[in-house]
Amino acid sequence: MTGPSDGxxxxxxxxxxxxGAERLSVAREHGAYRALEKALRGMKPADxxxxxxxxxxxxxxxxxxxxxxxxxxxxxxxxPRSRYFLLNADESEPGTFKDRVLLERDxxxxxxxxxxxxxxxxxxxxYVYMRGEFRRPKRIFEAALGEAxxxxxxxxxxxxxxxxxxxxxxxxxxxxxxxxETGAMESIEGKPARPRPKxxxxxxxxxxxxxxxxxxxxxxxxxxxxxxxxxxxxxxIGTDKSPGNFLCGVSGHVNRPGVYERPLGTSVxxxxxxxAGGVQGRLKAFYPGGSSTGILPARHxxxxxxxxxxxxxxxxxGTGGITVLNDTACVVRTAAVLARFYDHETCGQCSxxxxxCAWTRALLDRIEGGAxxxxxxxxxxxxxxxxxxGKTICxxxxxAAIPLLSAVRLFSSEFEAHVxxxxxxxxxxxxx
Amino acid sequence: xxxAPGEVRxxxxxxxxxxxAPPPPxxxxxxxxxxxxxxxxxxxxREAWERALAPYPERRAALMExxxxxxxxxxxxxxxAAEEVxxxxxxxxxxxxxxxxxxPMYRTSPGGRHALRVCHNIACDLRGxxxxxRVLKERFGVSPGGTSADGAFxxxxxxxxxxxxxxxxxxLDGEYREGMTPExxxxxxxxxxxxxxP
Ligand SMILES: Cc1cc2nc3c(=O)[nH]c(=O)nc-3n(C[C@H](O)[C@H](O)[C@H](O)COP(=O)(O)O)c2cc1C
Ligand code: SF4
Ligand code: FES
Numbered sequence: 001m002t003g004p005s006d007g008x009x010x011x012x013x014x015x016x017x018x019x020g021a022e023r024l025s026v027a028r029e030h031g032a033y034r035a036l037e038k039a040l041r042g043m044k045p046a047d048x049x050x051x052x053x054x055x056x057x058x059x060x061x062x063x064x065x066x067x068x069x070x071x072x073x074x075x076x077x078x079x080p081r082s083r084y085f086l087l088n089a090d091e092s093e094p095g096t097f098k099d100r101v102l103l104e105r106d107x108x109x110x111x112x113x114x115x116x117x118x119x120x121x122x123x124x125x126x127y128v129y130m131r132g133e134f135r136r137p138k139r140i141f142e143a144a145l146g147e148a149x150x151x152x153x154x155x156x157x158x159x160x161x162x163x164x165x166x167x168x169x170x171x172x173x174x175x176x177x178x179x180x181e182t183g184a185m186e187s188i189e190g191k192p193a194r195p196r197p198k199x200x201x202x203x204x205x206x207x208x209x210x211x212x213x214x215x216x217x218x219x220x221x222x223x224x225x226x227x228x229x230x231x232x233x234x235x236x237i238g239t240d241k242s243p244g245n246f247l248c249g250v251s252g253h254v255n256r257p258g259v260y261e262r263p264l265g266t267s268v269x270x271x272x273x274x275x276a277g278g279v280q281g282r283l284k285a286f287y288p289g290g291s292s293t294g295i296l297p298a299r300h301x302x303x304x305x306x307x308x309x310x311x312x313x314x315x316x317x318g319t320g321g322i323t324v325l326n327d328t329a330c331v332v333r334t335a336a337v338l339a340r341f342y343d344h345e346t347c348g349q350c351s352x353x354x355x356x357c358a359w360t361r362a363l364l365d366r367i368e369g370g371a372x373x374x375x376x377x378x379x380x381x382x383x384x385x386x387x388x389x390g391k392t393i394c395x396x397x398x399x400a401a402i403p404l405l406s407a408v409r410l411f412s413s414e415f416e417a418h419v420x421x422x423x424x425x426x427x428x429x430x431x432x
Numbered sequence: 433x434x435x436a437p438g439e440v441r442x443x444x445x446x447x448x449x450x451x452x453a454p455p456p457p458x459x460x461x462x463x464x465x466x467x468x469x470x471x472x473x474x475x476x477x478r479e480a481w482e483r484a485l486a487p488y489p490e491r492r493a494a495l496m497e498x499x500x501x502x503x504x505x506x507x508x509x510x511x512x513a514a515e516e517v518x519x520x521x522x523x524x525x526x527x528x529x530x531x532x533x534x535x536p537m538y539r540t541s542p543g544g545r546h547a548l549r550v551c552h553n554i555a556c557d558l559r560g561x562x563x564x565x566r567v568l569k570e571r572f573g574v575s576p577g578g579t580s581a582d583g584a585f586x587x588x589x590x591x592x593x594x595x596x597x598x599x600x601x602x603x604l605d606g607e608y609r610e611g612m613t614p615e616x617x618x619x620x621x622x623x624x625x626x627x628x629x630p
Contacts, residue, residue, distance in 0.1 A: 095555060095592065175534065187496065257596070291553075323596070
């Protein structure tokens with residue numbers, strides 16, 4: 001877990017590297033809550049939103065939506081309803097494991113970020129939706145919340161500013177779909193996490209019908225640096241349209257899997273050959289941003305990790321988690337593993353999604369098991385296109401179709417080899 | 433790839449083509465929730481339930497935390513507890529049952545003394561999760577969804593645990609064990625077997 005060795009600016013994992021940074025005293029020695037003090041003492045909520053807007057920060061939860069713009073969707077302060085900030089700590093996208101690092105190693109950065117976000121949108125209650133498996137992160141994060149509250153950094157009248165903020169952790173219970181924004185809201189209300197049709201959008205009609213803004217953990221972790229050092233400083237990092245650093249989780253067949261902080265726009269090759277210590281064996285393919293992004297063959301290894309560059313090669317930045325496959329790994333098997341995942345996790349409200357997930361899973365299992373037929377490939381493409389294009393209540397179905405379609409299109413010869421040989425041509429266990 | 437150009441066969445016809453197994457029926461529902469005489473709403477449990485209400489403007493929102501509290505104590509949520517929760521929150525039983533069966537972390541029947549959850553999603557699959565599952569079957573006689581004969585381990589396969597950098601990952605009684613090998617897994621489990629308990 002390290003920042004760039006090339007002397008670039010880091011601000012996400014600096015404190016996470018310091019032993020004991022989960023304790024308030026250590027975190028404060030290393031700059032925690034300076035941005036919150038600055039904002040509460042000298043900035044109006046709208047000034048904070050303005051700074052974040054000017055920074056160009058885009059959400060790190062998968063969709064890359066401009067954060068400052070999202071905050072302006074909240075109704076004006078005159079609206080009499082309660083307002084909520086929801087921090088998305090569900091982190092369930094396969095191949096994604098960055099938010100957990102922040103929650104465990106620098107919880108005060110996350111708390112400072114969520115306090116700034118809540119201040120900006122005028123929320124006096126913040127819910128942190130944390131996946132149920134995160135027992136350790138929850139323990140550490142709640143201890144940090146307690147220390148912050150003791151010190152007057154949360155609770156009533158923060159730092160004498162008149163602003164109140166209560167933060168509560170809501171434990172999930174193992175459903176990926178609860179990470180979808182309105183799924184998380186249903187879940188907090190005590191219901192199955194079935195996403196809501198949009199509109200209405202959460203800013204107007206979120207938790208209990210009240211104005212709600214939701215952001216990812218890593219997104220808010222960017223905010224203290226922006227408030228403290230300014231939008232202009234921030235914009236110098238990363239690319240024009242994708243500014244800032246991001247946390248890149250590298251997993252699969254590399255020598256040093258882990259979470260690394262790099263500027264957006266860094267090439268996949270620089271990450272794999274730099275901090276990740278090189279590919280084990282020969283690179284065959286990679287998912288650049290979690291399981292809901294299109295798989296890319298090795299020839300794209302020089303692509304830059306930013307929204308625009310990845311879209312240009314037919315994939316997406318997603319959550320910024322790179323999963324690496326070497327040439328002993330089977331793409332069909334990986335597609336089958338993901339199809340099983342999506343079939344297990346679909347909430348079942350939309351028929352395209354429910355039926356599509358069940359059938360793509362069955363077909364991929366059949367092909368991987370050696371009993372597939374060539375026409376199954378057309379069928380997979382048909383099913384995938386039926387699931388994609390925004391026909392469903394939420395983006396889950398698109399997310400399930402994207403890795404499937406890209407695998408069938410870009411690795412059709414591998415699928416055909418399974419059918420021709422009547423078995424999976426790869427070793428049972430990839431060599432790492 | 434096949435199919436005459438322009439040929440359009442209805443999807444349903446192609447899906448039911450010979451050799452394609454239909455998706456398995458989904459199981460679950462309130463009838464799958466085990467009854468147990470073990471449940472009693474004692475004062476510590478009632479306190480935990482009361483505490484769970486505090487963060488929310490509506491009672492119903494405390495449901496998930498209350499179910500966690502029951503499961504943390506009993507290892508699963510028996511039907512009697514679910515019904516008691518419904519009374520406590522003043523909501524219909526079915527609202528409790530639907531949450532209990534929607535979220536996979538909740539158990540509705542008792543398991544073994546130790547809960548073993550092996551991630552079988554992409555990163556773990558690429559780095560040896562299958563080997564772990566094989567050794568669990570061979571050495572401990574336990575398969576996904578099952579409990580070992582000595583009652584020591586209940587095994588589940590789970591989806592990505594957000595620890596892919598440490599793949600393959602096993603969650604043993606709520607604590608992540610990263611970078612697992614068959615050897616290290618056996619080492620961790622042997623002392624927990626019946627008769628080996630300290
Ligand atoms: C199926 C599905 C699962 C999602 N899971 C997560 C998640 O675990 N964590 C997260 O931050 N965002 C997740 N998202 C994205 C959220 O809906 C939402 O866009 C995000 O939390 C907004 O935060 P951001 O603007 O800061 O990125 C998911 C989206 C979908 C469609
Ligand atoms: S797309 Fe899938 S997961 Fe999303 S609401 Fe529809 S059925 Fe549920
Ligand atoms: S794939 Fe196993 S922890 Fe992510």
